[in-house]
Amino acid sequence: MKKQTRVVVISCIFGMIAWVVDAAFDHFIFYEKPFWDLLIFHVPFHEVYVRGAILSCFLVFGAIASRLSS
Numbered sequence: 001m002k003k004q005t006r007v008v009v010i011s012c013i014f015g016m017i018a019w020v021v022d023a024a025f026d027h028f029i030f031y032e033k034p035f036w037d038l039l040i041f042h043v044p045f046h047e048v049y050v051r052g053a054i055l056s057c058f059l060v061f062g063a064i065a066s067r068l069s070s
Helices: 003-028 035-041 045-069
Strands: none
Touching (some): 003 045
């Protein structure tokens, strides 16, 4: 795998980890819904925006970093 692709893939993985951590915070700290519901099934609409923005930031910064590292 090329170095640029590897950087973008790693950024996507970090974005997905951030999605899981956000679901864990909502469940364990704020006691909202069951963990699996917050992770996959019944994600509140406002959380989709937040998690989507976080995932997009990781993707964009990963793309920028892959261009800078080449």
